[in-house]
Amino acid sequence: MAEKIIIALDAMGGDNAPSEIVKGAVAAANEDIKIILVGDENQIKNELSKYDYDPSQISIHHASEVISMEDSPVAAIRKKKDSSMVVGLKLLKEKEVDTFISAGSTGALLAGGTFLVGRAKGIERPALAPLIPNNKGFSLLIDCGANMDAKPAYLAQFAQMGSIYMESVMGIKSPKVALVNVGAEAEKGNQLTKEAFSLLEELDINFIGNIEGRDIPMGLADVIVCDAFTGNVILKHTEGLGLALFNIIKEELMKDTLSKIGALLSKSAYKRVKRRFDYTEYGGAPMLGLQGLVVKAHGSSNAKAIKSAIEQAVKFKKEKIVEKIEEKINQ
Amino acid sequence: MAEKIIIALDAMGGDNAPSEIVKGAVAAANEDIKIILVGDENQIKNELSKYDYDPSQISIHHASEVISMEDSPVAAIRKKKDSSMVVGLKLLKEKEVDTFISAGSTGALLAGGTFLVGRAKGIERPALAPLIPNNKGFSLLIDCGANMDAKPAYLAQFAQMGSIYMESVMGIKSPKVALVNVGAEAEKGNQLTKEAFSLLEELDINFIGNIEGRDIPMGLADVIVCDAFTGNVILKHTEGLGLALFNIIKEELMKDTLSKIGALLSKSAYKRVKRRFDYTEYGGAPMLGLQGLVVKAHGSSNAKAIKSAIEQAVKFKKEKIVEKIEEKINQ
Structure with a gap:
């Protein structure tokens, strides 16, 4: 070099x-x-x-x-x-x-x-774009930054920047880009997502349409586009729900002797699960x-x-x- | 009667x-x-x-x-x-x-x-208010209905209706009401939450302030107030992330023999975990x-x-x- x-x-x-x-x-x-x-x-x-x-x-x-x-x-x-x-x-x-x-x-x-x-x-606005774990690997969640009241045009730029990042830095060919929404159809959502949907359709990216909360953890999209308010909620909810679930499982595993022994035997599996949710593997969140x-x-x-x-x-x-x-x- | x-x-x-x-x-x-x-x-x-x-x-x-x-x-x-x-x-x-x-x-x-x-x-607007599971029990999430572009005054009414419901129907005395937001401070958030925060402070309810995505599954609030777009994302994300996590755990438990045996022994614990996430225990979502x-x-x-x-x-x-x-x- x-x-x-x-x-x-x-x-x-x-x-x-x-x-x-x-x-x-x-x-x-x-x-x-x-x-x-x-x-x-x-x-x-x-x-x-x-x-x-x-x-x-x-x-x-x-x-x-x-x-x-x-x-x-x-x-x-x-x-x-x-x-x-x-x-x-x-x-x-x-x-x-x-x-x-x-x-x-x-x-x-x-x-x-x-x-x-x-x-x-x-x-128009820079965006903070962390990677969040899913079923298959991870997705880029853009924006989790400071743009609390976003405009449709911001979301269109987020989609483009996220797509470039996932392709060039993470090596994903033609990354699937989706818009966070409350249903699959184009006309669903609030004013912001309805207008953003039309803008995203026009872009030279692999836009796969809306994604609902249920499907975010399923790894259906590589780039998940939303305003920063929604992104912040999703990011922190992922962290909190993961923690809560692990706590509940631990609690229940300790409640009877057989389960306790089972938990000991399954230790290596739990370690692998935790690793799949480990942010340290993914580096930091770029501000794009x-x-x-x-x-x-x-x-x-x-x-x-x-x-x-x-x-x-x-x-x-x-x-x-x-x-x-x-x-x-x-x- | x-x-x-x-x-x-x-x-x-x-x-x-x-x-x-x-x-x-x-x-x-x-x-x-x-x-x-x-x-x-x-x-x-x-x-x-x-x-x-x-x-x-x-x-x-x-x-x-x-x-x-x-x-x-x-x-x-x-x-x-x-x-x-x-x-x-x-x-x-x-x-x-x-x-x-x-x-x-x-x-x-x-x-x-x-x-x-x-x-x-x-x-002003009726709201759909499902119960979502958390660490300790469940919270009422209001609104998950049709009000995609909510006004601060709607959120104030949601808070009041949710509080009445949790007190009278679910038997929780002086239910803790929180506003979904991106930080703890009153001045955080988007235009909607900033204005709603002041309205909620004035109400005759037990308003405990903002709640972040991370804390929603921790059971810190009995009534969780937000616009229907955010509520829909949280509700479906809870469902999806729970499913994704259970799938990942299952996958990893089946990857080695010891873990497999452990999983068998811990079966009753897993059943209890699933029951704690079981919507059938909670009835339906009232439209308030x-x-x-x-x-x-x-x-x-x-x-x-x-x-x-x-x-x-x-x-x-x-x-x-x-x-x-x-x-x-x-x-």
Whole structure:
């Protein structure tokens, strides 16, 4: 490779920062990339001292402040100018890095991404697009970001960006794109989905029509399009319902001796089930539609999740997703 | 009891009609109620001939047509004037019965309920309110009906109606009411939820604030308020995710011998888990805000589900829910 891909990583964001973030960076480092850990120099140095690593692959960019989960997102981005998040986003804005990854506050990252990095040409609203597990693998759920009152045109752009991402980064040929709705027919839904349906039909994507809540976990679509309110509910509901079900199963398995023994014997199966629902396998959620790549890693990311997010970011850059999105949108 | 409660039951609606519907009616019949089976007289007679029952408790009201799942809901209500659904709803309108229960097309029942039975005094929009399972028991999810583009004032009425229902019919004292949203703070969400939040705060109910998707399955609220689009997505997502998870667990349990044996031993635990997710325990979904009670039973209702729906309807009438709702709304 001619040029290294440069990744800025928020060393201070997330429940397990900085230890797991730094550990993930060390695990992901290789000769093709350069990782810049953004945050408190002393703390990062202390963490790095635990590992052997090549200093040409990992460096530190000091930032004295941290945006916490308690901070008001927009105010924090404005006021904490020397926070790891703001400093990282500015490195991206100034093209000193190709990507910024953070496991910190989603709200702050969304606000900062839009205000500091800026939208890609022709994009109305950037979108946050996590991968959610399903029966067969995973789907991209777009949007789970800040666009609470979306317009049909936003949804059309989300569909295009999601399709490009799943094809180029996740390697799914002609990804199936579906619109979240309350029924299969085109005329179903609220004002937003009715109008969005017609727009999606016109696009040069593999639009398979509406998808109902029941079918989202069945893996019928690769890209699931909705406004951010609906996306947020689906994303968090997936997490909560999974947890609740696992708790109920555990509770019932412990209620009688035979079931208890059965549970012990089936341990490896349960491990496999949990792995299929494990977000760490999927890397982070890309924020699509910006001039560079911002990745939101899960707040409770461990080293493995951070490593996945870095690998995903490398692919994003190699596949020139920003350029592809701009080309498609401005056709 | 001075007067019998009279229930009209759509004998032709649902996947298992008329056999399971008639069986459920026979199981629920007792001296305090009178059940009128609405539908094809010959078919119903044929089913009834399988059982011993008291003819003073169960009778037949002939209707020659059936609204199918393929019919367009609004058109079907208008055109199939002698369908079991239209005939049953008209019996309710004319106060010849106290309740109409159907496991048929939800869309047709919603349209028919509103057009034929009419709204309770002061109600802006009637709502469909199913019970959904959670960690601890179940919550009422209101609205899952036809109000795709809701206004804040509708949501305020849903909160009041849901609260009355859970208190009077389900016996929960001072039910906890929450608004579906993307965060805990009052200022979170879309235009609808922001405005609805202020309205809900003013009401004489136990409003506990916003609830996120993650917490819905945790049983933190007894009444979960949202627009029908969001409600439909949550309801169907609960069903789909439950199914997907059970399938994945089954798949993994069958992959190795030890797990297989474990699964056999844990059979009774799995049965208990399934029962906790079993809709048949909860009766049907009431359509709240009409001049009488319309209950939507699940499309795949068996006799047990129909029996539960009948028992729920009896309680609804005894507790004078329609009167309580009108009183509260017009205070």
